[in-house]
Amino acid sequence: SILLIFIIMLFSQKDKGLTQVKTGLDVLLEKHLNLLNGKKIGIITNQTGISSRGKHIIDELHSVKGVIVLSLFAPEHGIRGEISNGKQVESYFDYSTGIQIWSLYGKNRKPTSQMLKNLDLLLFDIQDIGARFYTYISTLGYAMEAAAENNIEFIVLDRPNPITGVKVEGPVLDLKFKSFVGMYPIPVMHGMTVGELALMIKGEKFMKNMDKLNLMVIKIEGWKRDMWYDSTGLKWVRTSPNIKNLNAAIIYPGLCLLEGTNLSEGRGTDSPFEIFGAPWIDSNTLVDKLNSLNINGVKFTPVKFVPKDIPGVAINPKYENLLCYGAKINITDRNKFLPLKTALLILDTINKTFPEKLILFPSINRLCGNADLKLHYNKDMTINEIYEKWEKESKEFMKIRKKYLIYK
Numbered sequence: 001s002i003l004l005i006f007i008i009m010l011f012s013q014k015d016k017g018l019t020q021v022k023t024g025l026d027v028l029l030e031k032h033l034n035l036l037n038g039k040k041i042g043i044i045t046n047q048t049g050i051s052s053r054g055k056h057i058i059d060e061l062h063s064v065k066g067v068i069v070l071s072l073f074a075p076e077h078g079i080r081g082e083i084s085n086g087k088q089v090e091s092y093f094d095y096s097t098g099i100q101i102w103s104l105y106g107k108n109r110k111p112t113s114q115m116l117k118n119l120d121l122l123l124f125d126i127q128d129i130g131a132r133f134y135t136y137i138s139t140l141g142y143a144m145e146a147a148a149e150n151n152i153e154f155i156v157l158d159r160p161n162p163i164t165g166v167k168v169e170g171p172v173l174d175l176k177f178k179s180f181v182g183m184y185p186i187p188v189m190h191g192m193t194v195g196e197l198a199l200m201i202k203g204e205k206f207m208k209n210m211d212k213l214n215l216m217v218i219k220i221e222g223w224k225r226d227m228w229y230d231s232t233g234l235k236w237v238r239t240s241p242n243i244k245n246l247n248a249a250i251i252y253p254g255l256c257l258l259e260g261t262n263l264s265e266g267r268g269t270d271s272p273f274e275i276f277g278a279p280w281i282d283s284n285t286l287v288d289k290l291n292s293l294n295i296n297g298v299k300f301t302p303v304k305f306v307p308k309d310i311p312g313v314a315i316n317p318k319y320e321n322l323l324c325y326g327a328k329i330n331i332t333d334r335n336k337f338l339p340l341k342t343a344l345l346i347l348d349t350i351n352k353t354f355p356e357k358l359i360l361f362p363s364i365n366r367l368c369g370n371a372d373l374k375l376h377y378n379k380d381m382t383i384n385e386i387y388e389k390w391e392k393e394s395k396e397f398m399k400i401r402k403k404y405l406i407y408k
């Protein structure tokens with residue numbers, strides 16, 4: 001019958017589809033709501049904290065009988081992702097539920113005991129991006145520390161690492177350069193989920209009072225380490241205003257280093273972190289030189305762009321309203337692409353091709369997590385020496401990381 005054919009077609013379509021990964025939030029809603037019974041809860045989340053049926057964690061839990069959501073905590077960019085990078089907010093109220101929101105990206109980066117008053121449990125549900133300088137994982141550490149000090153349970157609702165859990169690259173942070181964009185001695189690309197990272201923060205005592213912390217991770221179901229985000233069946237939600245898609249997320253761990261220079265990293269355009277340049281670059285010369293290096297997994301094409309102020313996305317971007325020339329990064333094989341190595345080669349090529357033009361700001365050390373790039377531009381280290389040092393550091397890190405990995 002027609003109905004039977006339709007059902008068979010429906011199932012064969014489903015098989016062709018993607019694995020449907022269940023996030024920690026989905027698993028909590030399906031199997032573990034009893035953990036929340038009768039407890040007064042605080043939720044640390046943002047626009048990425050949505051269930052697979054597209055509802056925000058706040059709205060999901062607000063409607064569950066017996067669950068008391070007392071307060072919300074917003075990281076950088078706000079609870080529903082409406083605030084541009086670096087912009088500080090204090091406290092406000094959630095427009096959908098009227099619950100008090102405390103900002104963890106204003107005067108306080110760490111929840112105070114006043115904010116945590118009357119809470120029994122903190123839930124953390126934020127989609128990370130797998131790069132050390134993403135501030136959500138710094139917020140995670142501070143919240144864990146505050147929970148330990150105030151005797152509050154802490155549950156991480158885990159989510160996939162969008163750029164896989166197998167790729168680890170870049171230097172391990174030297175704690176002399178510790179800041180909110182790098183708090184732990186981990187590489188730029190750590191290859192861990194937020195849940196695994198929380199276990200490591202506790203286990204390696206990266207924050208104070210970790211012995212006292214009652215920590216639980218609700219695991220993702222159906223995720224394997226070598227999966228990219230687009231094979232999880234989960235909808236992409238911008239993790240921050242300038243990470244529009246998975247492609248930008250893949251390039252970001254390398255291209256973010258350009259924020260510590262006088263090069264535009266594409267903020268204020270339609271393609272942040274996928275293009276870069278400056279008014280003083282000759283696109284064709286640069287692209288020819290970069291392509292002649294045959295960098296693994298990537299090809300460059302010339303671009304022109306004018307960075308504009310975009311409210312809520314890019315405030316006063318570099319070279320605002322000026323015509324910039326540069327290159328677009330086209331990933332040809334994401335499994336072979338090494339974002340940090342690529343970024344080093346981009347900086348090196350620009351420095352050699354346009355002498356005296358490239359400026360490194362002090363913030364490059366914070367992003368890098370060391371002073372290696374400054375040393376290179378003082379002629380103390382070659383690019384290859386720097387990268388070999390970074391590779392050694394990330395291999396050492398992987399030995400420590402092993403004991404905290406939850407997924408195969």
